[in-house]
Amino acid sequence: xxxxxxxxxxxxxxxxxxxxxxxxxxxxxxxxxxxxxxxxxxxxxxxxxxxxxxxxxxxxxxxxxxxxxxxxxxxxxxxxxxxxxxxxxxxxxxxxxxxxxxxxxxxxxxxxxxxxxxxxxxxxxxxxxxxxxxxxxxxxxxxxxxxxxxxxxxxxxxxxxxxxxxxxxxxxxxxxxxxxxxxxxxxxxxxxxxxxxxxxxxxxxxxxxxxxxxxxxxxxxxxxxxxxxxxxxxxxxxxxxxxxxxxxxxxxxxxxxxxxxxxxxxxxxxxxxxxxxxxxxxxxxxxxxxxxxxxxxxxxxxxxxxxxxxxxxxxxxxxxxxxxxxxxxxxxxxxxxxxxxxxxxxxxxxxxxxxxxxxxxxxxxxxxxxxxxxxxxxxxxxxxxxxxxxxxxxxxxxxxxxxxxxxxxxxxxxxxxxxxxxxxxxxxxxxxxxxxxxxxxxxxxxxxxxxxxxxxxxxxxxxxxxxxxxxxxxxxxxxxxxxxxxxxxxxxxxxxxxxxxxxxxxxxxxxxxxxxxxxxx
Ligand code: HEM
Numbered sequence: 001x002x003x004x005x006x007x008x009x010x011x012x013x014x015x016x017x018x019x020x021x022x023x024x025x026x027x028x029x030x031x032x033x034x035x036x037x038x039x040x041x042x043x044x045x046x047x048x049x050x051x052x053x054x055x056x057x058x059x060x061x062x063x064x065x066x067x068x069x070x071x072x073x074x075x076x077x078x079x080x081x082x083x084x085x086x087x088x089x090x091x092x093x094x095x096x097x098x099x100x101x102x103x104x105x106x107x108x109x110x111x112x113x114x115x116x117x118x119x120x121x122x123x124x125x126x127x128x129x130x131x132x133x134x135x136x137x138x139x140x141x142x143x144x145x146x147x148x149x150x151x152x153x154x155x156x157x158x159x160x161x162x163x164x165x166x167x168x169x170x171x172x173x174x175x176x177x178x179x180x181x182x183x184x185x186x187x188x189x190x191x192x193x194x195x196x197x198x199x200x201x202x203x204x205x206x207x208x209x210x211x212x213x214x215x216x217x218x219x220x221x222x223x224x225x226x227x228x229x230x231x232x233x234x235x236x237x238x239x240x241x242x243x244x245x246x247x248x249x250x251x252x253x254x255x256x257x258x259x260x261x262x263x264x265x266x267x268x269x270x271x272x273x274x275x276x277x278x279x280x281x282x283x284x285x286x287x288x289x290x291x292x293x294x295x296x297x298x299x300x301x302x303x304x305x306x307x308x309x310x311x312x313x314x315x316x317x318x319x320x321x322x323x324x325x326x327x328x329x330x331x332x333x334x335x336x337x338x339x340x341x342x343x344x345x346x347x348x349x350x351x352x353x354x355x356x357x358x359x360x361x362x363x364x365x366x367x368x369x370x371x372x373x374x375x376x377x378x379x380x381x382x383x384x385x386x387x388x389x390x391x392x393x394x395x396x397x398x399x400x401x402x403x404x405x406x407x408x409x410x411x412x413x414x415x416x417x418x419x420x421x422x423x424x425x426x427x428x429x430x431x432x433x434x435x436x437x438x439x440x441x442x443x444x445x446x447x448x449x450x451x452x453x454x455x456x457x458x459x460x461x462x463x464x465x466x467x468x469x470x471x472x473x474x475x476x477x478x479x480x481x482x483x484x485x486x487x488x489x490x491x492x493x494x495x496x497x498x499x500x501x502x503x504x505x506x507x508x509x510x511x512x513x514x515x516x517x518x519x520x521x
Contacts, residue, residue, distance in 0.1 A: 104128060104135035108156050108427070111141050111283060114499040118363075118429065122442070125158055125430035133159045134416035140182045140499065143283055143293040150183040154404065154423035155413070158430035160437040160454065162413050166405055166424055167458030173405035173424055174199050175462060181402035181425050181499050182283075185294070191301045192279060192351065194344040200461060207465065209330050209337075210323055210345065213261060216468045222257075223472055229256045230476040234484050237511065245490050245509040250361040251354070253477050257469065258353035262346060263315065263322025268307045272346075275304040276354045279347070283498040286505065304350065308343035323349070355501050356399045357470045361477055362504035363397035365490050367444040368482075374446045379482055389446035390474045395453035396444050398429035399502050403457075428454050429502065485511045 106124040107113055113124060128135060134157055139150040157163055166173045176199040180189065189197060195206035212218060233252045240248065251273065259269045278300035281287035288296055311324050319325045327342045337345075368375040378385050404425040407418045418424065432453045433441040456464035464470070481488060488511040496503030 104132045104137055104156065107137070108425075109137045109140040109153075111143075111497070111499075114283065115497045117495055118502060122429065122433055125427060125433060126435075128156065128158045129430060129434060133157070134162060134413050134418075142182050142184075144185060144188075144297065145183045151178070151423065154181075154425045155416070155418055156425055156427060157413060158427045158434075159414070160431040160434035163426045163428065163431040163454050164458040165413065166426055167454070167462070168460040170199060170405075170461055172408055172411050174408050175203070175405060177406040178423075179403050179405070179462075181404055188297055188301060191305060191340075191344055192347040194341070194348040196348055196352075196462065203461060205332060206341075206345075207461075209327060209332070210349070211465055213323060213326075214465050214469055219468045219472050222261075223476075225260075226253070226257055226472055227476045227479075229253055230473075230480040233477065234480045237485070241511040243509060245365060245507045246358070246362055246504060247506075248509070249477070249481065250358045250365070250504075253361070253473050254354045254357040257473060258350060261323055261353075262349060263311065263320055263324045264307065264346075264350075265311075268311075271303055272307060272350050273354065275300040275307075275347075276351050279304075279351055280355055280501045280503070281496055281498060284496050284505070286494075287496070301347070304347050305340075305343045308346040309339050311346070312339045312342050352464075353466055353469070355503065356466070357473050359399040359501060359503045360393050360397040360470070360474060362490075362493065362507055363399070363502070364393035364474070364478070365481070365488075365509075366493055366504070366507065367393075367396050369490055371444045374444055375482070378446050378478075379486060382479055382483055385446060386475045386479060387471075388449055388451065389478070390471050391451040391453065392444060392446050392448050393474055393478075394455035394470070395432045395438075395448070395451060397502060398432045398453075398455050400455070400457075400500070401429055401502050402427055402499055403462075426458065428457075431458070487512050 106128050108124070108128075113121065116124075134155055136153055137156050138153050139147065140154075142150060157166055175197055178189070179193065179197045195203045198206065230253055233249055237248060255269060255273055259266075259272065264272055277287065278296045282293035282297050308324075312328055315322070315325045315328050319329065324342065324346070327337055327345055330337055368378070378389050402425055404423050407420055407422050407424060410420050411418050413424070432438070432455060435441050437452075438448075456467040456470075488509060491508040491510075493504040493507040496505045
């Protein structure tokens with residue numbers, strides 16, 4: 001089979017995709033505004049990444065316009081974190097305030113705030129919930145775009161009921177004008193967001209193409225497979241009773257499931273996973289390791305897009321029982337999807353389906369160690385309590401922290417006037433600790449009921465498509481982990497710095513007692 005040539009070039013202002021014009025699906029890539037003519041003979045990037053960064057490397061990358069200022073954050077030192085916390089809470093530098101809105105007491109736009117550990121951030125959210133539940137903030141600091149290219153300030157919504165109101169009213173608060181908190185180059189959004197950043201009817205049409213595979217009935221059909229994978233993960237720990245929990249456990253099950261659903265071959269899975277990590281870690285100095293955020297994000301998009309294009313070509317030639325085959329065969333209003341559109345599906349599903357469940361697994365494991373009485377309660381009746389426990393895992397972790405909407409009309413939220421075109425950002429971890437809805441919100445309670453958290457979103461058309469799958473995965477992995485490794489302990493997490501995903505990059509574990517065999521039934 002002929003391999004499509006693909007090159008994606010990210011610069012501060014443009015992404016250029018070229019594809020072998022003889023590809024069977026060659027037609028205009030209408031998602032990519034800056035389309036370069038095909039460049040025959042240009043090599044396809046491979047994984048692991050081999051670019052040196054900056055303008056070095058193979059010459060495909062041009063970073064001349066990329067700002068290279070270092071991130072001014074410190075993830076390691078608790079004292080530094082505490083003083084950053086104080087600064088983030090008090091040093092709000094003259095935000096652009098529309099109308100008569102008061103300045104917020106907490107600066108959600110500073111990277112310092114997002115470099116804090118989750119518990120310290122919650123102090124800021126609590127202050128906002130109490131004093132300024134709908135507050136105006138300056139444009140978020142961004143490492144991906146120069147300040148002059150940002151889209152300005154936004155309204156921060158931190159209370160539970162307000163998050164639900166915004167989520168459930170797409171007529172007033174649309175997604176089609178962007179859903180990311182931070183300003184991100186348009187080309188990256190187009191390459192990665194698919195229907196997440198669309199409004200109906202296009203959103204509904206595209207979501208429907210893949211939604212069937214994520215409905216509870218479909219997930220039920222693959223549940224045995226998910227449990228078997230969870231069993232394998234614990235088996236694979238074998239004698240390795242120390243290590244990094246994220247690598248050895250948390251990241252594996254989501255990757256196995258989503259890659260199988262999409263049909264990504266095993267040899268490409270680690271590359272996609274690296275792409276997923278890079279796509280959400282642009283604010284994390286440790287992940288960047290001296291490279292610029294744009295460089296890393298560009299590389300991530302290139303890698304995932306290249307794999308997606310290759311997969312599209314393969315599935316056109318030889319259909320299989322997977323989502324990519326469904327997508328290449330889909331008929332959308334009498335047209336086929338382009339490779340670029342399918343690639344954006346792959347990126348969206350890979351990011352949405354990997355990071356979220358992975359980080360929930362890590363946060364939940366840590367919480368089970370921090371609250372030993374809750375762990376004992378769960379172990380006491382694992383099968384009977386796992387369902388409510390999983391809901392608490394998601395509320396506690398709130399792995400997706402922010403999504404934004406744009407007001408389509410002059411309106412108000414909790415009495416605060418919002419003008420047409422103004423951005424509204426929802427802060428899910430803040431809503432999930434709202435003391436007016438959750439009793440003892442800062443306590444981890446595996447039997448919490450009711451537990452109507454907004455971890456999967458506040459309802460409405462964009463409600464998490466993978467909620468059912470995530471619940472099944474979390475139940476499977478914790479049943480295996482706690483049932484077979486009852487002595488498992490984890491240490492201090494190293495958090496990912498960023499304002500999108502509440503991530504744990506690494507967390508040591510030890511399982512002194514060894515693996516037990518689960519009793520049948
Ligand atoms: C614990 C795990 C997960 C959490 C906490 C989570 C959270 C979220 C949130 C907050 C949203 C946005 C909701 C909104 O805007 O109203 C969302 C959307 C989405 N999630 Fe998840 N998610 C998880 C797992 C998954 C998985 C396993 C998949 C599988 C692919 C997935 C696929 C999606 C998709 C495709 C969307 C976009 C839906 C749309 O725009 O219509 N998620 N998720």
